[in-house]
Amino acid sequence: MATRQNLKRPPAAGFPSEERPDKKVRGSEDADNFTQPSNFSPQFWDDLSRVWLTPRALRELDRRNDAAAQPAANPPAALLAVRGKSLDQFARHGGPNLCHLRGYWQVPKDDDDDDDAAAVEMFAKRRLAELQKEAEAAAPETKKASPYDDNFEQHLKDYGIYPEGHRGPAGGGDRCWPLEPRNMEELRSQLSARRPSLSPSSSPSLERAFEEFRRRNHDAVSEASVVANLIPAITGSASRIPNEFSLKFTSLASMTGERTVAPQPDYYEGARLDAVDSSVSWDLRDIIVPTKHARAPAVPNLFVEVKGPKGRLDVLSRQVCHDGAYGARAMNSLQNYCREEDHQDEDEDRDQNPEAAAFYDGNAYVYSAAYHSRDQNLVLYAHHPTAPRPAVRDDGDRPAPAEYHMNEIGTYLMKNLRGFIEGVTALRNARDAARRYRDDFIGAANARVR
Template identity: 30%
Template sequence: MPSVKASEPHNRKRQRSEAKPETDFSRQPTAKRQKLKDHQRHQTPSSFWDNLSRQWLTRRTLREFDRRTVWPAVLVPPYRTGEENIDLAKLKRFARHGGPSLGDIRGSNRAQRPSNWAEINERLAQLRPSLSPSQFSEAVFETFQQTNEDALTENTVMSKAFPIIAGTADITSQEHLYFGNLKHLTDGSIMKAKPDFYDGARPAELNTQVREQLSEYIEPSAKKNAPCLPNFFTEAKGPDGSAPVCELQAMYDGAMGARGVHELRSYVGQETPFDNKAYTITSTYHYSGLLTIYTTHPTASESPTNPTEYRIIQLNSFAMTGNPETFRQGAGALRNARDWAKEKREELIAAANGKVPDAEYSDLVSSTQSFTSQPSKEPTRPESETSADELALDADTFTSSSRRAPVGARTKPPPPVSSNQRSKKTRRVNNRSGTGSGGSQVI
């Protein structure tokens, strides 16, 4: 019996030791251990790496880099190609040679410059008295430098630093207005523009009929008092903003503005709406002090789905925080650009208004003519010895009273004039004409 009792614990201990290797990960095959490590390594979410302000060159960083760049399979070509059977070999060869040209989007080719390029540059280079050394001193420039340095957000850049550059002018403008009323420039997948700053015309300056007909091209907002026909824009970025993004936003703004000008020129009836001239200017300003000015103009496209293309060309750039002279050049160019854009708006609006008669004025003239042509209900009176000046005075009195009376209203005949009153009136008129009181003068 004792021997039996002594053997039972030994058997139980041996059974536990035999079962231990089943849970010992160190003795698992190499492939299984590697799979477990890979699984543990991939537990780190992608957001962890995306939110890091700085990524150190470690093994984990390199593995994450490999996971994102090497491991994914070859991407399927996008559906926008319109090709059902795609030759991947040709597509890869096409990509290795640079892919499609984006020159028409960036506007980098000098051959795409507008035909009024020299005119615009000459206008932007004109000197402005408000920026002369006597008016804009070095102390004022240092104040601008400090203001620009203290602007830590995009809104502060636009509200504090940019107004010093733009100056004060009698130009209708608006800031941070969402262009929700304008028709989509693309297929609707891109958000509508919301420029940081733009110049436009007062809605009352353009004929109502024209505004209603071209509303989705020239009226940015459903608010009827918002400036219409915008053709000058500014996009700005603060310290954390991206300069390339700022440029893309300016390109989008400029295309919207150039399209509106193009539609209004087509309405006026220009024989060649694609005259290769620019009527729209955009600008960008970065917290670093870089001011860049562009032109945007439409050109005919060979694509049947997109008949119009819009090209943005850089005019010039200025380091506004460098020294007073570069500031004067940049601020002068921007202010001259705003004036030039306003002049082009006014010329186009005048031409558009000339194509449409004033409906209210036409109605008023027709109503007045119908009223004065009605037969008079006054009894016929014999000819009097009154002068022609007196008759003219009576006619003026009647006309002025008819303007005040509503159209179609009945007017009471004038009270009869006694001989004494008529003689007094005749003498008064004769005294005015310088003939004296002895007789009347007939013209």
């Protein structure tokens, strides 16, 4: 990801400090708690390469049909001109023939007629309102449609963000799909590394931890319960790594044209903002600094999304895909920060499409985890970027984007002690690896400006 070196340096005081509100967790299973529009914008639907039949798509269709059915407020000017000319010609010849009305008795008007008509009209309006209320009361409640539906996934693909198992768009060239990171073997070996705290010698304490985990999982009836009670049990001690729960990423530049919801992972880890040089954090502020909260972790590269017993697996997968793409972009931006000296011959390409001129090593430095409490299944993914392919996606209005890939690196059924130990070991090893990658990239970027 190219850097923005022409931006002004931050003021001496650094970023504005804000008091962070109390931590909140999402309470719904498939939709976010934060305020969002009832549907995506019309531009979202117009840009889709393929529209899937979902509740939100039907809602947009109803909206467009209602708008098309409304008559124009005023008749067109051309129609008024034609009517005016016809009336002039009609009046020039004496107007209509009224001979058949000669001698017709005028009906006497009763003063009570107006009162009767008004009473009838008032009764009709009142009765219509009563019928509408009865219909609304009898109608079944409509479940809130999740924004993470098939059309959301299609929008991600259209913007070069591919979920697990994606086979690639037409014109994939010589690429082998799905694209795995070059360090896939290293990633998987990292997950299985032994941890002293989870060794067989700790069997009694591990059994107690597993029984407590199983009890909490059984008692969890909502996504909020899973976030509050199960994530800490899986991740372990969180105090040594900066982390945050259910914080919406409001400051990052959108990767989907600002036409979808912003990422809001149930849990993520990053670095303290003051660990990043102020020049680096300022130049990359809309890529590595997810929120204006001064104490919120920056450079997020480990995410956890969960679902309660009634949560949908497809929604869970799309959420981690969305989160991981933002993390992969952040890490790639740090990797490319101040590398212009090594790419002087690519200045023209960088001006036209910064992402095309960026360096991509094909490795993954971002992890995500998805846990579903009904199945007690934990799945770990790796996310990595690759260079844009203009032949595949270039609509003229914007250059082809970098592509972001999500690959499964481990799955763990945590219904027994062995599965629990394997899953906890894998996620905690992923946390340590993500921190090492993050610290190395931050240190290298800081060194380039000092």
